[in-house]
Every structure is written in structure tokens, then in C-alpha cells.
Amino acid sequence: MAKILFAGESWTIHMIHMKGFDSFTTTKYEEGAHFLLNSLRAAGIEVDYMPCHIAHDRFPGSLGELNKYDAVVLSDIGSNTLSLPNATFYTSQRQADRMTLLKDFVSKGKGFMMIGGYMSFSGIEGKxxxxxxxxxxxxxxxxMAGDDRVELPQGGIPAVAAPQHPVLAGLPAAWPFFLGYNKLVAKPDAQVVVTLNGDPFVAAGSYGQGRTLAFASDCAPHWGPPEFLNWPGYTPFWTQAIEWLAGKR
Structure with missing residues (x-):
């Protein structure tokens, strides 16, 4: 089976509580990756998970480290987390460009997927x-050059555009609704597998000898509602996406 590195899908919330004259603060840490990671592991896919604050400093800094994996998945983790490790930001040391390493990784035959969210693609306010x-x-x-979010509080239902693509094998024809997505434009040589409002929702492509996927919405709340998490196609879709990226489908 495939082995992947999954980075992102974590956050810290810092709250200010105001009670009349007085105030106090609380902080909590949360992860949204478990919905997807549990599904992949149950399907036999080996996953190394790096939450955002861990990936900031420990995301692989060499092609040799990356090559332990068949594919890398980034989900809701901004480019600054990859570009500004502590050694660069705090002590001005030169470090490997980890996004260029990802490009080299894929060009040599590996897989890469980005999953949507407020810190994916261009993201909220382009951040x-x-x-x-x-x-x-x-x-x-x-x-997009700026904020690429399309918010759908009323819900939007994806439409299958390429039913024969391997990532959709055996999935229910009807998809559940989503509450938003990142607006993307398919490259000329890409295959748009699923659309939403006419925009690419799942797009597949290649780079060099490797394969890439873009999934334009969340793998978990809030854009991905419980109806998606409980959809019969949830685990098969993500499993088949990873297997396709890894060249095993």
C-alpha cells in the first residue's frame, strides 16, 4: 500500500472572554485531520501526520527525506509555513526551498495533492x-491572485464531469453538498473530474513523471459538512485518490 506525508489541518484558537469589568483569555488547540486520516489508515494506507506547527520546522528539507513517501498531501497549511522555518525567520540561516523540493519530488514520479481551505491555494485574503x-x-x-474563497452558506452540490476517472471508481453518483470552496482555473492539460458551479472541484494532472490532484474544498468542517464526512463515498474517494497519486491505480 501507499505511504504518504500529510501536513496541515490544525489550528490554535486564542479567545478573550469579557465579563463586565473583567476579562481573561483561554487557548485551545484543535486538529481537523482525524476524519480523513482515520479513513486512510483503516484502508491500509500508511500516514505520517505533521500538524501545521510541527511541519513549520520539521517538514522534509531534502529530497531524500521526501522520497520515503509515495505522495505528499497539503491541507489548510499556508506557504509561509514551508518558506519560513525558524532557522530562516529567527536566525537568518539559509535553508532548502521546500516548495521547490516538492516540485522535484513530483517531477521524479511521486504524487502531490492540495486540499482546500482558508489556508490552501490562495486562501483567505490571499494569505x-x-x-x-x-x-x-x-x-x-x-x-487566483487574491482571496479565492467562494462561500456557499446555502450549500452547493458538486457534479461529476469525468465518471471514468480512477479516483471515482465505484463511488455514488450523487455527491453531498459543500459550504464553500477555493476558486480555481484548470490548466489546459488538466482533467477536471468534478465541478461545482462550473469551477474545478476535483482536478487531476501530471508534472514530469508524477501525478497531482487539487481538491477545492475542505476534507472536514466547516466547508465539508457532516453530510460529506458520513457520505458512503468519503473513504473510497480519498483512498482511491491516494492510490492514484501513488501510481497504484
């Missing part, structure tokens, strides 16, 4: 900042 980076170069989609 994910993958536009004009080596990661955009390997993706099957072109990114």
Missing part, C-alpha cells in the same frame, strides 16, 4: 500565498 510558487507550477490548476 495562503501559493500563487506564483513552485507548488502552483505542479498543480493541475491556476490560482
Amino acid at each position: 495562503a500565498r501559493y500563487k506564483d510558487t513552485p507548488v502552483e507550477e505542479i498543480l493541475p490548476v491556476t490560482l
Whole structure:
């Protein structure tokens, strides 16, 4: 089975509680990756998980480290987390460009997927900042220059565009609704597998000898609602996406 590195899908919330004259603060740490990671592990896929604050300093800094994996998945983790390790930001040391390493990793036959969110693709207020980076170069989609969110509080239902693609094998024809996504534009040589509002929702492509996927929405709340997490196609879709990226499907 495939072995992947999954980075992102974690956050810290710092709250200010106001009670009349007085106030106090609380902080909590959360991860949204467990929905997807539990599904992949149950399907036999080996996963090394790096939450955002761990990936900041420990994401592989050499091609040799990356090559332990068949594919890398980034989900809701901005480009600054890869570009500004502590050694660079705090002590001005030169470090490997980890986005260029990802490009080299894929060009030599490995897989890469970006999953959507507020810190994916271009992201909220453009802060994910993958536009004009080596990661955009390997993706099957072109990114927006600014805030790329499409919020759908009323819900939007994806439509299958390429039912024969291996990532959709055996899935239910009807997808559940989503509450938003990142707006993307398919590159000329990409295959748009699923659409939402006419935009690419799942897009597949290649770079060099490797394969890439873009999934334009969340793998967990809030854009991915419970209806998606409980959808019969949830585990098969993600499993087949990883197997396809790894060249095993």
C-alpha cells in the first residue's frame, strides 16, 4: 500500500472572554485531520501526520527525506509555513526551498495533492500565498491572485464531469453538498473530474513523471459538512485518490 506525508489541518484558537469589568483569555488547540486520516489508515494506507506547527520546522528539507513517501498531501497549511522555518525567520540561516523540493519530488514520479481551505491555494485574503510558487507550477490548476474563497452558506452540490476517472471508481453518483470552496482555473492539460458551479472541484494532472490532484474544498468542517464526512463515498474517494497519486491505480 501507499505511504504518504500529510501536513496541515490544525489550528490554535486564542479567545478573550469579557465579563463586565473583567476579562481573561483561554487557548485551545484543535486538529481537523482525524476524519480523513482515520479513513486512510483503516484502508491500509500508511500516514505520517505533521500538524501545521510541527511541519513549520520539521517538514522534509531534502529530497531524500521526501522520497520515503509515495505522495505528499497539503491541507489548510499556508506557504509561509514551508518558506519560513525558524532557522530562516529567527536566525537568518539559509535553508532548502521546500516548495521547490516538492516540485522535484513530483517531477521524479511521486504524487502531490492540495486540499482546500482558508489556508490552501490562495486562501483567505490571499494569505495562503501559493500563487506564483513552485507548488502552483505542479498543480493541475491556476490560482487566483487574491482571496479565492467562494462561500456557499446555502450549500452547493458538486457534479461529476469525468465518471471514468480512477479516483471515482465505484463511488455514488450523487455527491453531498459543500459550504464553500477555493476558486480555481484548470490548466489546459488538466482533467477536471468534478465541478461545482462550473469551477474545478476535483482536478487531476501530471508534472514530469508524477501525478497531482487539487481538491477545492475542505476534507472536514466547516466547508465539508457532516453530510460529506458520513457520505458512503468519503473513504473510497480519498483512498482511491491516494492510490492514484501513488501510481497504484
